[in-house]
Amino acid sequence: MYHKEKSIQIKNSASALYNNLSVLRIAPRRLTHFTVVHANMVNMVSASWDGLNYTHRQLQSKEPNVATSTSLIMQAAFCVLPSRDLLVVTSQKGIQMYESDGSIMVYWHALDTPETPTAQAVFARGIAAVYENYICVGVSSGAILVFDVPSKGSNITLSEVLEEHKESITDMASECSGSQECIANLVTADDGGNLCVWKSGEEFQLLNKIPGFDMSCSSVKLWKGTAVAGYGTGQIRLYEAVTGILHAEINAHARWIYSVDIAPFSGLLLSAAEDSLVRVWHMTITPETNSVEVAHLHNECVTDTQICGARFCDGDGYAFAVTGYDLSEIIRYIQS
């Protein structure tokens, strides 16, 4: 179903972090940006579609104060809003927002880091762009910061802090089907596997809480009202977000899942884990009849690699890319 394509070399190897690959497809310029986090920097590579041009850029985490120790980056993700695209980078020190090509930093938000380290680590993790002009970022305390993003310029403001989760935020995702009819448009996940379902607005509204069973949810997506969550046990669960009804449970991987992604136009689902496997599934979701079906389509094994990031490169799922711990390349697969 898929075959391996030429890999893209990156300047540093990928660190073992959840969802450690972000992809932004820029059709008008016929190129795709990829970002991969290595310790305290983000490797960005822009690949032209003809495969002839690769430009590299590295972004360092911001050090507000040189005397402090290295600030490790937890995640980098592209945020696509109606008026603009931004690259958001979250670290132990705070949140940086860049123009999507990484050229200029437009916003910096510092986290409250204590003078001496506490037992509970402090960091930001979990990034989502939410309808209509919000960027949400999770924090290790469980709080979710909601930023209001103007269509131009750097006048980004912190609009709200959502305090519902009690454990560190791991990932979050907004509704990606493009449908405006979905009631819920954000799902957030934490270290205890708990999912919160929200409706965005001037004041975000909590629609539902789906309990975890003390098993961390490391990656989550929302499509056609269905929350698709990958867990540390290797399971993937599909919940109807607003009601919390469990529609499907997959014993998908033999190790901790690090990434799930959805191709919204085709309903393809991608999952990747520490077990070296990337799996492709197909979901058929009919919200009107409340029916959800999942079928397994394909496996790819990245030998001797613990995968940390996997994303579709386009909305149909025609191609996907993978990163692995200690690997200095982005491996690509294309449908045969």
Added chain:
Amino acid sequence: MSSRTLPLLFINLGGEMLYILDQRLRAQNIPADKAKKVSTIPGWIEADRKRVMNDIITTMFNKKFLEELFKPQELYSKKALRTVFDRLAHASIMRLNQASMDKLYDLMTMAFKYQVLLCPRPKDILLVSFNHMDAIKDFVKDTPSILSQVDETYRQLIEMYTLLSSGEFQLIRQTLLIFFQDMHIRVSIFLKDKVQNSNGRFVLPTSGPVPHGTQVPGLIRMFSCTGEEFTRLKFNNGGNYTTALREGSFDIFGDRVTKLGTNMYSVSRPVETHMSGTSKNSAQHTKVSAAPNPLAKEELNLLARLMGGLEVQKPGNADTGFRISLFATDEEEEEALISRPDELSCGVINIQATKDQQANAELAKIMGEFTESGDQSPSVSNKGDDLLAMMDGL
């Protein structure tokens, strides 16, 4: 990232160090007639070997040191940690020269990297730590005073770690993996056992028991709105997995189940590393720690504080000194030192000579704090000399 990582890093690396030293001490226990071939490396008698192990373990589990270690803090840099282990390795009458120390450190770190990567679940790193602790306890089982220090450490580990969630353990694991990033030194014993490839990367099998708490992959269950399962589908998982083994014990005593963290060396399976072909991989790993560290002075103060209160054995006469080597012959050892890629020799913290005066005063003050507490210790001036000598040597 996780501020609870350092104790696990230190204890596991320390455990590996003890396995290797124990093996080398036994291996160098050679009968007199064979000693002629390796004449500069004297044979070790059993009493000396036990004494070395006891001295190192006593230092490792020193009460004040452990108090500092268990405080929430970020991981030390690679250089700073290497310095701690250099000091630890020399906490006895044993002497290692640069090449042997480098090799010892490479082996320790690659072994623990392997264990961290192969742990089925992040929480199993604690079981690996207990395996190391169990072995350390066995090394000192005849010495009650050290034994009680070790038992105290078990209690601290249990108190700190057994209640952590799986997500917090994964954060610890991710922090450790950043520390080990890009290290691909080839280790003979791993290559022979086929757990490491010739490119230095570890083999990650897609077979064997799944972790405790995980199901064997291959099943999709679908449910109706009322919660009834209406169908199940099987799929090919591309591997050869079996159900999970029973969970290991997180108590002071018990069967840990996992073999990771147990002693893989024995007299008949000597320790070796291959240094060739690693230079291009190592270039990246040193980049992270290569930037001149403005904190070096601060880190050294903390280190000095940690080690400052500890008894330091005066090194014996260099010629007849109790030298241990990680190589079969002196020639091999020299050869290894010469051919070692520069980037891997990261055991040095650069400190400006001009800053010594101020630092000396601070160190003297810190030493003062320790001697006041009434610890048995050599005279202040000896300690001062030793610490300053350490700084000069850097």
